[in-house]
Amino acid sequence: MPYVEMPKLSDTMTEGTVVKWRKAVGEPVGIGDVIAEIETDKAVMELEAFDDGTLKEIYVSEGSKARIGEKLALLLAAGESVPRNDGEAVKSGKAGLAAASSSQPTSPPVKVGKASAPISSNRVKASPLAKKIAGAKGVDLGLIRGSGPGGRIVARDVESTAAIPASRPITAIPIIPAGPGDRRILLGGVRKIIAERLLASKTQIPHFYLNIEVDAGELVRLRSQLNEHLEKSGQGKLTFNDFILKAAVAAATKIPRVNASFAGDAVIEYGNIHLSVAVAIEDGLVTPVIRQAQKKSLREISEAVKDLATRARTKKLKPEEYQGGTITVSNLGSYGIDSFSAVINPPQAVILSVGAILKKPVLNAQDQIVPGHRLAIGLSADHRVVDGAIGAQYLAELRTLLENPAALLL
Amino acid sequence: MNYDLIVIGGGPAGYVSAIRAAQLGKRVACVEKERAGGTCLNWGCIPTKSLLRNAELFHLMKHREGEFGFGFDNLRYDWSKIIKRSRDVADKNAAGIEHLFKKNKVDYVRGEASLVGPGVVAVKGADGKTQKLEATKILIATGVVSRPLPGLPFNGKAVIGSREAMILEKQPKDIIIIGAGAIGVEFAYFFNAFGTKVTLVEMLPNILPLEDTEVSQTLEKAFVKQGINVLAGTKVVKAEASAQSVRVSVEGKKSETLEAEVCLVAIGVQPLLPAGLSLQLTPRNFIQTTDRYQTSVPEVFAAGDIIGPPLLAHVASYEAIQAVEGMFTNHVPKRINIFPSCTYCQPQVASVGLSERAAKVQGLKYRVGKFPFTASGKARAAGEVDGFVKLLFGERYGELLGAHIIGAEATEMIAELGLALTLEATHEEIEATIHAHPTLSEAVHEATGQAFGAAIHL
Numbered sequence: 001m002p003y004v005e006m007p008k009l010s011d012t013m014t015e016g017t018v019v020k021w022r023k024a025v026g027e028p029v030g031i032g033d034v035i036a037e038i039e040t041d042k043a044v045m046e047l048e049a050f051d052d053g054t055l056k057e058i059y060v061s062e063g064s065k066a067r068i069g070e071k072l073a074l075l076l077a078a079g080e081s082v083p084r085n086d087g088e089a090v091k092s093g094k095a096g097l098a099a100a101s102s103s104q105p106t107s108p109p110v111k112v113g114k115a116s117a118p119i120s121s122n123r124v125k126a127s128p129l130a131k132k133i134a135g136a137k138g139v140d141l142g143l144i145r146g147s148g149p150g151g152r153i154v155a156r157d158v159e160s161t162a163a164i165p166a167s168r169p170i171t172a173i174p175i176i177p178a179g180p181g182d183r184r185i186l187l188g189g190v191r192k193i194i195a196e197r198l199l200a201s202k203t204q205i206p207h208f209y210l211n212i213e214v215d216a217g218e219l220v221r222l223r224s225q226l227n228e229h230l231e232k233s234g235q236g237k238l239t240f241n242d243f244i245l246k247a248a249v250a251a252a253t254k255i256p257r258v259n260a261s262f263a264g265d266a267v268i269e270y271g272n273i274h275l276s277v278a279v280a281i282e283d284g285l286v287t288p289v290i291r292q293a294q295k296k297s298l299r300e301i302s303e304a305v306k307d308l309a310t311r312a313r314t315k316k317l318k319p320e321e322y323q324g325g326t327i328t329v330s331n332l333g334s335y336g337i338d339s340f341s342a343v344i345n346p347p348q349a350v351i352l353s354v355g356a357i358l359k360k361p362v363l364n365a366q367d368q369i370v371p372g373h374r375l376a377i378g379l380s381a382d383h384r385v386v387d388g389a390i391g392a393q394y395l396a397e398l399r400t401l402l403e404n405p406a407a408l409l410l
Numbered sequence: 411m412n413y414d415l416i417v418i419g420g421g422p423a424g425y426v427s428a429i430r431a432a433q434l435g436k437r438v439a440c441v442e443k444e445r446a447g448g449t450c451l452n453w454g455c456i457p458t459k460s461l462l463r464n465a466e467l468f469h470l471m472k473h474r475e476g477e478f479g480f481g482f483d484n485l486r487y488d489w490s491k492i493i494k495r496s497r498d499v500a501d502k503n504a505a506g507i508e509h510l511f512k513k514n515k516v517d518y519v520r521g522e523a524s525l526v527g528p529g530v531v532a533v534k535g536a537d538g539k540t541q542k543l544e545a546t547k548i549l550i551a552t553g554v555v556s557r558p559l560p561g562l563p564f565n566g567k568a569v570i571g572s573r574e575a576m577i578l579e580k581q582p583k584d585i586i587i588i589g590a591g592a593i594g595v596e597f598a599y600f601f602n603a604f605g606t607k608v609t610l611v612e613m614l615p616n617i618l619p620l621e622d623t624e625v626s627q628t629l630e631k632a633f634v635k636q637g638i639n640v641l642a643g644t645k646v647v648k649a650e651a652s653a654q655s656v657r658v659s660v661e662g663k664k665s666e667t668l669e670a671e672v673c674l675v676a677i678g679v680q681p682l683l684p685a686g687l688s689l690q691l692t693p694r695n696f697i698q699t700t701d702r703y704q705t706s707v708p709e710v711f712a713a714g715d716i717i718g719p720p721l722l723a724h725v726a727s728y729e730a731i732q733a734v735e736g737m738f739t740n741h742v743p744k745r746i747n748i749f750p751s752c753t754y755c756q757p758q759v760a761s762v763g764l765s766e767r768a769a770k771v772q773g774l775k776y777r778v779g780k781f782p783f784t785a786s787g788k789a790r791a792a793g794e795v796d797g798f799v800k801l802l803f804g805e806r807y808g809e810l811l812g813a814h815i816i817g818a819e820a821t822e823m824i825a826e827l828g829l830a831l832t833l834e835a836t837h838e839e840i841e842a843t844i845h846a847h848p849t850l851s852e853a854v855h856e857a858t859g860q861a862f863g864a865a866i867h868l
Contacts (some may be wrong), residue, residue, distance in 0.1 A: 079742060127833055127834035127835075128809070128833070128834060129807055129809040136807070138807070154834055155834055265700040316485075405446070
């Protein structure tokens with residue numbers, strides 16, 4: 001296949017940005033050579049050549065976007081010439097890239113319907129009732145995608161379409177247009193995904209919030225003791241977050257209901273705990289996943305999170321490394337935040353919001369005011385999956401573990 | 411031997427799912443402890459329709475000979491042949507299912523199945539030997555059995571369920587039928603047609619309590635005219651049985667003690683759960699399933715009566731196909747939404763969609779169209795003027811909401827209205843459809859017109 005097309009590099013990807021061309025026009029290319037770097041909605045990934053040949057033309061310049069399946073470049077094998085008929089050339093393409101680009105670009109459903117059922121012709125497939133409701137509510141049937149057999153528009157399609165404008169916050173919130181002196185920053189892939197997913201989370205998931213403050217005195221003592229030892233033996237230090245992640249996982253094994261998802265007609269409690277860890281990156285936030293975290297020791301979790309965070313910041317994560325998490329921990333302690341309530345990372349059921357360990361006066365068992373270390377932890381939970389009592393049990397487990405952190409070393 | 415699917419139960423859910431899965435190229439076994447076809451074909455829908463056909467013919471000849479100009483000097487019937495015809499019909503149908511199994515290469519395993527674990531089914535054969543079958547997926551379609559009245563256990567002779575009622579060796583002189591759902595009502599018509607003295611007891615205010623109230627009341631009047639003692643709104647307070655007779659004390663409009671040779675208990679059914687793995691159940695002990703017909707155990711599915719009401723053969727088969735296509739194709743299974751209900755006494759009762767009661771409860775604005783068969787030429791010609799067609803339409807858009815028919819051939823007429831509901835038809839499409847003359851179905855057209863002030867023959 002002479003053309004290099006924009007492949008689909010993640011589930012949610014609809015378009016990609018060519019960050020950098022690694023090969024220049026006229027350069028020879030071998031199978032597997034990296035020819036470009038593509039930024040998807042999630043990460044920057046390398047685009048490899050599927051054929052030997054010479055890069056003849058580049059259609060998409062660095063920094064520009066292309067939809068999935070769009071031609072990026074012309075790669076001709078020795079003796080091959082530019083095909084006369086583009087359509088045929090694409091059809092006879094090799095499986096590799098053809099498969100990767102098979103997905104249609106997605107657009108809002110109303111527009112897809114428009115394309116397949118033109119308004120001008122009177123042949124919109126719709127039930128008699130759907131037609132009547134559309135007439136009464138002034139809904140254009142040509143703009144609706146039918147959910148009935150063969151795309152037939154049925155009553156509920158019209159009713160749900162008619163209901164949209166009233167409940168759509170996008171149209172409800174007026175925008176102050178950018179004027180002189182303002183900056184208009186177009187959304188990058190990561191930003192766009194954050195906007196979509198967190199809007200969906202906050203509007204579709206019934207959140208509730210629980211908060212506790214944990215005595216972190218023992219945790220502070222244990223960590224400094226361990227780190228002193230680790231430093232002497234030349235090993236990497238453990239962070240407070242490592243302990244918190246380990247405790248979050250250990251507590252979830254005791255209360256499996258928090259490691260779950262709402263699935264429409266069921267709740268799925270996952271057998272493995274795939275721990276998502278929120279990591280701030282340059283223009284947003286990613287949540288790489290520590291797989292089967294319940295099988296990992298404190299040290300293994302510490303190493304995994306270090307590696308994932310480093311690669312997240314340089315956008316070197318593979319899609320499978322930030323997908324499929326079942327529970328999330330977000331820690332803003334190092335940013336000086338005392339406590340907060342995070343938005344659930346859908347489709348998960350809970351997220352932990354971890355604040356800074358603060359030195360403050362506390363009452364000891366003898367009711368004396370003494371200096372202490374306190375750690376605020378918040379739990380945001382999907383009420384369809386987790387009730388208050390379950391959330392409380394989970395936080396109680398977490399408290400026990402963090403106040404007796406030696407257990408986390410086992 | 412590793413199957414893609416083992417189906418437990420060979421009734422309208424079980425055999426249909428087995429055949430559908432086989433058609434999709436899957437290796438399938440269907441385990442049945444009695445005979446393929448299940449309750450429907452062996453002990454329900456089909457054999458009772460045979461009995462009711464006999465009853466209709468005899469009733470016509472016995473009670474309407476003058477009207478039709480017949481004359482019989484010695485009109486007789488042979489009870490054992492009536493029963494045998496019914497059994498022959500069931501036998502032929504069951505053999506048909508076994509043939510379909512062979513044709514579709516479904517392994518038909520006779521025996522009682524239990525769920526040993528996910529993917530493993532143990533089958534105990536008639537010889538007492540147990541074999542283990544393994545499959546990727548299992549579908550439970552074990553159905554239901556008659557539920558006894560508390561304090562009046564079945565004894566096979568005087569206290570019986572529907573299964574025994576259809577093979578009584580001797581016609582009973584009198585019978586008390588407790589429960590006036592479809593089963594109770596059909597047997598009441600059957601026994602009464604042959605001259606058994608029938609008392610039909612129903613706790614709720616109307617017989618066929620799930621049907622539209624007006625339909626129930628019309629049926630009650632017809633039954634009383636036929637000579638059935640109908641005691642609706644009547645509760646059984648005490649019952650005792652011997653092998654020869656049953657005494658039942660009831661409280662209703664009046665309190666009395668009934669006595670009869672036989673008591674048919676048709677108050678409902680109970681699920682027939684397979685032994686082994688325990689599954690999450692509904693509050694009424696049916697198997698809890700998701701929209702994809704999955705049970706609480708992974709890769710174990712259930713369909714048909716065992717997952718709860720509506721307990722109808724055509725619903726079970728629909729669920730079975732949905733479940734299987736959900737398992738093996740990209741199809742997103744649907745749950746039952748619009749389904750017809752039919753009762754085959756005379757006059758027949760059939761309905762689909764909302765009853766007027768339900769429309770009121772839902773607070774819908776609706777209008778009613780009604781057409782009595784007395785105004786239908788075809789009904790007059792056939793001598794079947796009992797009953798009516800009653801249709802409910804939405805007030806605002808005129809869409810069909812529900813249809814209720816009582817009368818001869820009601821069960822055959824309801825299909826048109828099921829299609830109308832599925833297609834979301836409004837009164838305009840029904841009115842625009844030319845209904846052949848003369849037919850009973852013209853009443854559908856007329857009832858539609860009546861709702862919107864356009865009936866001609868009223």
